[in-house]
Structures are given as structure tokens and as C-alpha cells.
Amino acid sequence: MGSVLRRTGLIGLLVVLVFAACAPGGAPAPGPQAPTEGPPVKIGVLTPLSPPGDAAAGQLIVRGATLGAEYVNSVLGGVLGPKCNAPTSKVEVLTADDAGTPEKGVAGFRKLVAEDKVVAVVGQFHSSVTLALAPVADQLQVPLFSTQSSDTKITANHYAFVFQTHTITADRAAAVAQFIKEYGFKKVAIVAENTDYGAGNTDAFKAELGRVAPTVEVRGWVFDRQTADLTPLLLQVKDFGPDLIYNLGVGAPAYLIVKQANDVGLLPQTPMVISYDVPIRPEFWQNLGPMGKGIIFVAYYHPKQPLTDAGKWMQQQYEAKYREPALYSSFAAFGNVIIVAQAINQACSTKGPDIAKALETGRFKSWNLDSAGFPKAEGADWHRVKQPLLLLQYTAVNQPFDQATILFPPEMKTGTLQR
Amino acid sequence: MGQLPQVVVAGLMMGALYALMAVGITFIYSLMKMINWGMGEFYMLGSYAQLVLITLLLGPSLWFLGVPLAMVGVFLLGLAIQKGLLAPMFGPEAERRDEYATIVTIALSVLIQNLVTILAGPYQWSPPEYLPLVTIGGISVNGSRLAAAAGALVILGAFYFLVRRTWLGLAFLGAAQNRVGAEVAGVDVRRLDGLAFGIGVALAAAAGALLAPVFLVYPTNGAVSTIKGFEIIVIGGLGSLTGSVVAAFLLGLVESFGSVFISPAYQDLYGFVFLIAMLFLRPQGLFGERERRV
Numbered sequence: 001m002g003s004v005l006r007r008t009g010l011i012g013l014l015v016v017l018v019f020a021a022c023a024p025g026g027a028p029a030p031g032p033q034a035p036t037e038g039p040p041v042k043i044g045v046l047t048p049l050s051p052p053g054d055a056a057a058g059q060l061i062v063r064g065a066t067l068g069a070e071y072v073n074s075v076l077g078g079v080l081g082p083k084c085n086a087p088t089s090k091v092e093v094l095t096a097d098d099a100g101t102p103e104k105g106v107a108g109f110r111k112l113v114a115e116d117k118v119v120a121v122v123g124q125f126h127s128s129v130t131l132a133l134a135p136v137a138d139q140l141q142v143p144l145f146s147t148q149s150s151d152t153k154i155t156a157n158h159y160a161f162v163f164q165t166h167t168i169t170a171d172r173a174a175a176v177a178q179f180i181k182e183y184g185f186k187k188v189a190i191v192a193e194n195t196d197y198g199a200g201n202t203d204a205f206k207a208e209l210g211r212v213a214p215t216v217e218v219r220g221w222v223f224d225r226q227t228a229d230l231t232p233l234l235l236q237v238k239d240f241g242p243d244l245i246y247n248l249g250v251g252a253p254a255y256l257i258v259k260q261a262n263d264v265g266l267l268p269q270t271p272m273v274i275s276y277d278v279p280i281r282p283e284f285w286q287n288l289g290p291m292g293k294g295i296i297f298v299a300y301y302h303p304k305q306p307l308t309d310a311g312k313w314m315q316q317q318y319e320a321k322y323r324e325p326a327l328y329s330s331f332a333a334f335g336n337v338i339i340v341a342q343a344i345n346q347a348c349s350t351k352g353p354d355i356a357k358a359l360e361t362g363r364f365k366s367w368n369l370d371s372a373g374f375p376k377a378e379g380a381d382w383h384r385v386k387q388p389l390l391l392l393q394y395t396a397v398n399q400p401f402d403q404a405t406i407l408f409p410p411e412m413k414t415g416t417l418q419r
Numbered sequence: 420m421g422q423l424p425q426v427v428v429a430g431l432m433m434g435a436l437y438a439l440m441a442v443g444i445t446f447i448y449s450l451m452k453m454i455n456w457g458m459g460e461f462y463m464l465g466s467y468a469q470l471v472l473i474t475l476l477l478g479p480s481l482w483f484l485g486v487p488l489a490m491v492g493v494f495l496l497g498l499a500i501q502k503g504l505l506a507p508m509f510g511p512e513a514e515r516r517d518e519y520a521t522i523v524t525i526a527l528s529v530l531i532q533n534l535v536t537i538l539a540g541p542y543q544w545s546p547p548e549y550l551p552l553v554t555i556g557g558i559s560v561n562g563s564r565l566a567a568a569a570g571a572l573v574i575l576g577a578f579y580f581l582v583r584r585t586w587l588g589l590a591f592l593g594a595a596q597n598r599v600g601a602e603v604a605g606v607d608v609r610r611l612d613g614l615a616f617g618i619g620v621a622l623a624a625a626a627g628a629l630l631a632p633v634f635l636v637y638p639t640n641g642a643v644s645t646i647k648g649f650e651i652i653v654i655g656g657l658g659s660l661t662g663s664v665v666a667a668f669l670l671g672l673v674e675s676f677g678s679v680f681i682s683p684a685y686q687d688l689y690g691f692v693f694l695i696a697m698l699f700l701r702p703q704g705l706f707g708e709r710e711r712r713v
Contacts, residue, residue, distance in 0.1 A: 050541055051637060051638055055540075055541025056543070221683060224686065227643070228640070228643060232429065232678030235422050236679060252543045255635060259545070262552075263560070264559065265559050287545040287635070
């Protein structure tokens, strides 16, 4: 009997202690208790995860966005919370596949917003898809981030809910045109796929080159993105006799142009610039082997560039998790997610218009910038953070990305062009 | 005009590879009277099989062993698919055979494509080149492409031998001409259906395996070759193996010439223009026969 009483007394004491520990300051809470954790705040990642989109880029974007959510939850302590007089919520990322096609992108965006109730969507990679989504984002009033799509119209059209964190076509055209002028190329062949990316970059590049180096002869060839045999086209390019080839293919076409230019004898004699950072991917050397030596490419990140503390956190976590160095696509998506989280905290709201307003007026920490903003600026600078852009060259077979020579911009040069 | 020899060589080489796809489609159609809409996925499986075989098991120097092994693997898969999914449409209770075949093969292609994307990832891969660049009469030719074209001709030759010079081949031809007649003569046409489907998809796999280092390996690499295959069988005449081979070479040349002498931007359009012209001039195709109905 005594032991039963003792046990009951102990249980009673434990119950009292638990209640005391739960009550703030040991005092009883006034009225009904507010929940300490709110429902998760969902951020959509709409990106190409299957062909014909560049699904490899999509995978990297998903990895970065997932780490972004982990950073927000573990380092920033979630979103909202006492400062907003609301329970703290964790951030959750929901993935959808746009397959690099506008129709699948629009369907995916509507599903993320209507069914999954995401507060913002990041992960856009193909310009054609982003341009199709932009009016839908405005209609549904949900912020959309262009993580790695670059068409100038994405920002130049001044969509109220579209935000750009990637280099735009005009920046790329300016950098490549300057590079051509600086290294004295005289005859440039553009080989572009028939997409918004290919067409937009061709037009912008021709216009920019005409401005900075009007004596350079330039000619463009367009191919269907589904075409695998580019030999006849490249024979025409060979007939033109260029001293530089500008490769405006994305995904498989970017590789096919290199391989088949080698077949018809254009490479390795004629230098080739690849318009984006596909050569930094692990499969580049396996696919091209010695053909990859001498390739020049546009990159948006270099392992030796300075990072914010968030960027350093991401770099470490990524290497620990995936056993390979983080690449730009992952950094960019990571940056988008943490910017959305900061905007939610600044707005103290998860409503699209409030987040968009916070993005326009606030300053945010990203992976490489301590104070990024999306002001309502003029022209193509509307809602965009300017990113540095580099031109690198591989000078040896199987060369690691961080050892590629930086050819452009001049202030970052680590060597000269090897022909 | 200096490009002419290179254009002809490129066109003929592509023709040899198109022929493998088209003959595979025609062979299945001739016997089973159905179109396999998932042919491109068997091409894709062949390319993945070759990638795995020569990068992980055989090594690049034994690439030529990878092709028959990939074909055998896909042949066995084809047999299983035919037995499990397509054979029921020949049962006595089966109705609307064409619709059944269309739905099953399209669903199969979506399933295979998605399974491969999940298992192998969406990345583009390339096995090592089969041969280095070859120079023939001053024309530089990609060694892998040359090896692929030669391999395609060898496989087409073996297929011709099988069909024209063996008992099994004669049974195939008999069943293709008159299914009931062949059955009355004691031929097990159900068994032939399975073999025909297996051989047809193995031919597509051969094209995929041979072209793996040329056109890369990724989950949707078979889509374009399927479209070309269907263009060819209509141009050559539905059900005609000879027509498929001839039309394949013609299509290769038309695309190659059109790209160089008109514009490379419309390379895939020339085949359709050729197809439409053929439908106007000779609706039954080059080697097809006009259908007579009483």
C-alpha cells in the first residue's frame, strides 16, 4: 500500500514538474497556449528533371534547394516566429518536374500553387519555361525565381512576381563579345539551338558584337534541339572558316556540337566557347575525353571566389552529403530558398504580394552576396541581382574545374588563351 | 561543292543505321500486324546496355562484343514483353487489336523511359569512341560512326540470311504472307510472334548500341529514331523489308543533302517533305503493293 502511495506521489510530482517546465518562466500561461511550431511553409522547386530539359541541372538545383531549406531550419531557426507574433515554421521544399517544356512547366506551377499551397517557386532553368510561367506567376500572385534561366525578357518585361538571380542574356553577350574583342578573333560562327535561349543569345550577341567589335564577321546556324546529327550543319560552319565557334546548345546538343565539330575537323584547331557551365559537371570529361581540352566556357562561379557564411555552410554540407564539390546550379537554388525565407521573415507573412513587396524593398543574404536586393529598376535590371560572369578554359585533359584558366574578366585572369 | 563526298558518306552511314530501326519496325508489323510505338525505348535500352558493358565489364577495345550482348539482352526482354503483354491480344476473345497494341506499346514506352530515368539518372553519357578518326580519300570520318555503319550492314546481312536462307526465316515469311495458311501448314505462329517481336526490338537495340558514342546515351535518345523509323516504313512500303532498307538510305541522303544545300535548321523536316511527296506520287510506298479489296 505504502509503495503504491509512494509511486502515485512520484507520478504526481513528475506531472507537476513537466507542467512547470513547459510554462514560460514557470508561471501559468494566460488563456489558451499558442502552438510553438506552426505548419511548414512550403517552397516549390520547379525545374527540369527529365529530358528534353537539362535534367542534370535540375538535379543539382533540387540538391541546392533542399540544402537551402536545411539551412533555414537549422541555422536561421525557421521562418516567422515570435518576432512576427506567430509560431515558428519550418521550411519544406516540394519538387516538380517541368521537363524543360513550357506546357509541363505551367501545369507544374499551377499544381504547386493550387494543390501544394507553396508560397514561392524557385528552380527555373530553361528560359522558354520561365517566360511561359511569368504571366501565370503574376496572375496567381506567387513569387517566381529564375534560378538559372537567362533570357533578357524575363526581367525586361517587368513582371511583378518574377525575380532574377542569374546572369541575363545581355550580360553573357557583353562578356563573350568583350572576350572576342580582347583576344582579337575576326570570324565567329554561332551554332544555336532553336529555343528562346538559343535565339535570344544569338540576337543579343550579334548586337553586342556589332557594337564593341564591328569589324568581326559573324554568322549564325540554327538547329532543331531534337536533331542528333549535326554533321551537315558543321560542314557548313567549316566552309565558313571561323576562328572561333560559339556553342549555344544546352544539355545533349552542347556535347554533340563538340563531338561532331571534332569529327569534321573543326576542333581542336578552332577554339570553341560553350555558352554555359556544362563543362564543370562530372560527366564532361567522361563524355568528351581529349576533345574537352582547349574548350572555353562561361561560368558563374569559381571555387576560389569569396562566399558568404551561408555559402560556406552550403559548400561544406554539400561536400559532406554528396561527396563532390558544389556547383553553381546548387548554389543558386540554395540562395533562392534562403532569400525567400528572409523575405517571409521581413514581411512577417507568407502571402505572395507581401513576400514580393519585401523582396523589392529589403536586402538579403545569399550564397555569394551579403546584401542582395531586387529593386524595381529600369529595363532588364528590374527585380534582379547582378552576378559575376567568368570565361574559363580547360588547358589539360581531365583538368579539375578549379584549375581551369580564368580568361575573363581581365581583373581575374589567371593565364592566357591556349590555342 | 567540295563537301559533296562527305555529305554522301554521312548520308549513307546514317541510312545504314536508320535501316536497323526501320527493319525492326517492319518485321514486327509484317508478322504481328501491329505497330510497336515503343521502338525508341528499345533503342535507348540498347545504348544503355552498351554503355554499361563497355565501361564496366568489357572495356572499350571489346565494344564489338557489347553490341551482340546488348541485342541478346533486349531480345530476351522483348520475348518476355511479347508473352506477358502482347500475346493476349491474339487470344480468341481479344477485340480491337490495333487499339490494344497502340495503348500497350505507348504505355510501355512511357514506363521504360521513366524507369531508366529513375535508375540511371537523367544525365547524358558517352562510352569511349570505338575507333579514332578515319581519313578515307581525303574525307575525315568519325571512327565510331564508321564502325556503327559497318556493324549495321553486318547485322542487316545476318538478318537477311536468317529470313531468306533458314527454315525459321521461311516460316516468318509464310506467316507474314498468310497467317492462317502458315498455321494450317503446322507453323506455330504464336511462337513466331514472340520471336519476331524479340528480333525486331533487338535490331533497334543494335542501332542504339552502335550509336552510343556518336549520339550519346540518355533516357530520351530513342525518340527521334522512332520517328525516322516510321517515316521510312511508309516511304518504303508498309511491310516491305527491302523497301525499308532502300528508304532508309534515301532518307539519310535526303537529310544530308537538304541540310547542306538548303538549311540545316530544317534537317528533320526534309524527311517529312519526302514522305508527303511519296504519299502523293506513290501512296503504297516504294516497294509496297496496292491493297485490293473485294
